[in-house]
Amino acid sequence: xxxxxxxxxxxxxxxxxxxxxxxxxxxxxxxxxxxxxxxxxxxxxxxxxxxxxxxxxxxxxxxxxxxxxxxxxxxxxxxxxxxxxxxxxxxxxxxxxxxxxxxxxxxxxxxxxxxxxxxxxxxxxxxxxxxxxxxxxxxxxxxxxxxxxxxxxxxxxxxxxxxxxxxxxxxxxxxxxxxxxxxxxxxxxxxxxxxxxxxxxxxxxxxxxxxxxxxxxxxxxxxxxxxxxxxxxxxxxxxxxxxxxxxxxxxxxxxxxxxxxxxxxxxxxxxxxxxxxxxxxxxxxxxxxxxxxxxxxxxxxxxxxxxxxxxxxxxxxxxxxxxxxxxxxxxxxxxxxxxxxxxxxxxxxxxxxxxxxxxxxxxxxxxxxxxxxxxxxxxxxxxxxxxxxxxxxxxxxxxxxxxxxxxxxxxxxxxxxxxxxxxxxxxxxxxxxxxxxxxxxxxxxxxxxxxxxxxxxxxxxxxxxxxxxxxxxxxxxxxxxxxxxxxxxxxxxxxxxxxxxxxxxxxxxxxxxxxxxxxxxxxxxxxxxxxxxxxxxxxxxxxxxxxxxxxxxxxxxxx
Amino acid sequence: xxxxxxxxxxxxxxxxxxxxxxxxxxxxxxxxxxxxxxxxxxxxxxxxxxxxxxxxxxxxxxxxxxxxxxxxxxxxxxxxxxxxxxxxxxxx
Numbered sequence: 001x002x003x004x005x006x007x008x009x010x011x012x013x014x015x016x017x018x019x020x021x022x023x024x025x026x027x028x029x030x031x032x033x034x035x036x037x038x039x040x041x042x043x044x045x046x047x048x049x050x051x052x053x054x055x056x057x058x059x060x061x062x063x064x065x066x067x068x069x070x071x072x073x074x075x076x077x078x079x080x081x082x083x084x085x086x087x088x089x090x091x092x093x094x095x096x097x098x099x100x101x102x103x104x105x106x107x108x109x110x111x112x113x114x115x116x117x118x119x120x121x122x123x124x125x126x127x128x129x130x131x132x133x134x135x136x137x138x139x140x141x142x143x144x145x146x147x148x149x150x151x152x153x154x155x156x157x158x159x160x161x162x163x164x165x166x167x168x169x170x171x172x173x174x175x176x177x178x179x180x181x182x183x184x185x186x187x188x189x190x191x192x193x194x195x196x197x198x199x200x201x202x203x204x205x206x207x208x209x210x211x212x213x214x215x216x217x218x219x220x221x222x223x224x225x226x227x228x229x230x231x232x233x234x235x236x237x238x239x240x241x242x243x244x245x246x247x248x249x250x251x252x253x254x255x256x257x258x259x260x261x262x263x264x265x266x267x268x269x270x271x272x273x274x275x276x277x278x279x280x281x282x283x284x285x286x287x288x289x290x291x292x293x294x295x296x297x298x299x300x301x302x303x304x305x306x307x308x309x310x311x312x313x314x315x316x317x318x319x320x321x322x323x324x325x326x327x328x329x330x331x332x333x334x335x336x337x338x339x340x341x342x343x344x345x346x347x348x349x350x351x352x353x354x355x356x357x358x359x360x361x362x363x364x365x366x367x368x369x370x371x372x373x374x375x376x377x378x379x380x381x382x383x384x385x386x387x388x389x390x391x392x393x394x395x396x397x398x399x400x401x402x403x404x405x406x407x408x409x410x411x412x413x414x415x416x417x418x419x420x421x422x423x424x425x426x427x428x429x430x431x432x433x434x435x436x437x438x439x440x441x442x443x444x445x446x447x448x449x450x451x452x453x454x455x456x457x458x459x460x461x462x463x464x465x466x467x468x469x470x471x472x473x474x475x476x477x478x479x480x481x482x483x484x485x486x487x488x489x490x491x492x493x494x495x496x497x498x499x500x501x502x503x504x505x506x507x508x509x510x511x512x513x514x515x516x517x518x519x520x521x522x523x524x525x526x527x528x529x530x531x532x533x534x535x536x537x538x539x540x541x542x543x544x545x546x547x548x549x550x551x552x553x554x555x556x557x558x559x
Numbered sequence: 560x561x562x563x564x565x566x567x568x569x570x571x572x573x574x575x576x577x578x579x580x581x582x583x584x585x586x587x588x589x590x591x592x593x594x595x596x597x598x599x600x601x602x603x604x605x606x607x608x609x610x611x612x613x614x615x616x617x618x619x620x621x622x623x624x625x626x627x628x629x630x631x632x633x634x635x636x637x638x639x640x641x642x643x644x645x646x647x648x649x650x651x
Binding site for chain 1: 614
């Protein structure tokens with residue numbers, strides 16, 4: 001992005017708002033470290049977090065770059081079909097996690113996805129999973145860093161590469177100073193700051209374009225046309241010309257493989273729920289997260305759509321078919337902020353965005369750090385050293401990962417719509433993982449060899465589809481190529497796993513207790529609500545039912 | 560650090576570390592800042608930009624109401640935490 005074009009005119013008061021946020025978050029981190037207060041312990045020791053806090057942290061951990069900038073970019077480019085990422089691509093998977101997977105996770109006491117792999121399939125699958133996870137985290141950290149850099153760039157006008165390095169340095173300080181204590185508070189706080197910033201932005205934007213009707217008229221008249229006003233069949237988004245294939249691609253590729261893969265196996269997300277105080281609270285966590293998730297698109301996708309018809313540069317860019325000018329779809333939200341928000345509210349909006357990207361990148365870096373130091377380095381490279389040694393490795397690797405993220409940020413900067421890039425990454429890493437995970441959980445015969453071979457074949461076939469689409473052998477516009485890659489990776493993983501299982505020896509059943517559904521005592525999986533938790537509004541099935549009805553209703557309203 | 564577990568757990572309010580206090584406090588501060596900005600420091604061009612609406616004032620009212628609700632919640636239902644917590648007396 002050219003640094004002369006987009007400039008947010010922040011004043012002193014905006015920086016005061018920004019500074020006060022980080023003072024609060026870092027202050028809590030420092031206090032928590034200095035004086036061990038029992039109340040701080042209480043919050044951070046995980047086991048006692050109430051479900052509304054873990055639920056908000058759950059959805060906030062995902063409310064980063066992907067969600068805010070990526071989805072408003074998608075909204076500007078594709079319009080309402082973007083809603084699928086929330087209503088088809090997230091909520092059903094969150095409910096599935098609550099009903100089917102969470103009792104199993106919480107009951108079996110597996111604490112992380114790589115740990116499940118190790119216990120279920122042994123070291124090779126574990127190593128494959130740990131390596132691909134680590135790689136995915138560095139690539140996604142690059143996306144967060146790139147967006148952080150973009151904001152520093154529009155605020156201060158530094159060239160992008162200087163902004164990237166500055167943003168990386170800030171994240172490094174934040175991760176070391178704040179630590180985990182700051183992270184949990186930050187996730188919950190950032191949720192409220194973002195809503196406080198984006199809700200007025202959306203309402204003001206709607207007011208400006210003449211309300212919902214005005215927006216509809218202007219979009220119909222714009223290059224996107226009326227099809228950007230209905231969520232289905234979403235041909236432009238999926239890249240399929242055929243309506244049926246498009247719907248199938250969205251439901252199977254995005255709704256099933258990509259989203260179930262993401263939400264049910266993602267280390268960062270699932271661990272938010274593991275921090276709950278009881279089985280019942282653990283199950284409620286993703287469901288409580290699902291409610292904000294249903295409504296977040298209104299304050300993320302709609303501003304993107306408004307930007308596409310009301311911001312001069314954006315209108316021009318879209319009219320040219322997404323080329324020319326000095327803006328990209330990723331700038332939609334920032335452009336709208338520049339055009340609408342007065343100083344003061346602008347500061348709040350900048351704070352919300354910075355907080356969320358920083359938290360997002362910090363989460364990627366610390367997840368990478370954990371997996372690298374313990375799952376890779378300690379398990380396979382240098383074994384049996386004292387704890388301090390691995391802590392030191394962790395510190396060094398945090399710096400290495402941050403530097404690596406600067407390079408992956410450069411890759412991310414090459415995409416005009418970051419969602420395209422992220423969906424590609426998810427199809428490589430999450431789709432095969434989900435296949436192996438679900439098969440291994442429900443099929444006790446599946447062997448250790450099948451575990452890692454399935455993952456390798458699944459990821460390779462997704463990459464193969466990606467290469468075919470890059471070299472124009474398959475021509476799919478939009479995000480259809482990722483949906484296809486995810487679907488192929490999933491099917492290939494399942495087929496190969498089944499075939500390999502047929503010719504290799506399964507693990508003895510005694511080693512699979514607690515790891516495979518049919519071999520786990522039912523008592524470990526059930527939710528027993530007693531005392532405070534016995535009230536009707538804390539019933540998971542009831543909450544799931546309400547969320548299910550809402551998601552169907554929203555799909556009908558915006559059909 | 561830990562004493563021997565007692566039959567009745569001693570508790571105290573979480574006070575400033577209650578996440579609701581922090582949320583309410585921060586939103587309240589932002590509400591006040593935006594209200595001051597909206598009343599005295601938002602110029603005509605900024606109001607024009609947003610189609611004649613003074614966004615700072617409107618948002619500040621929302622923030623202050625939200626902060627009041629959060630702090631009232633803390634006041635009415637204070638969070639009790641064990642004074643000295645130890646693994647052997649976790650509430651599960």
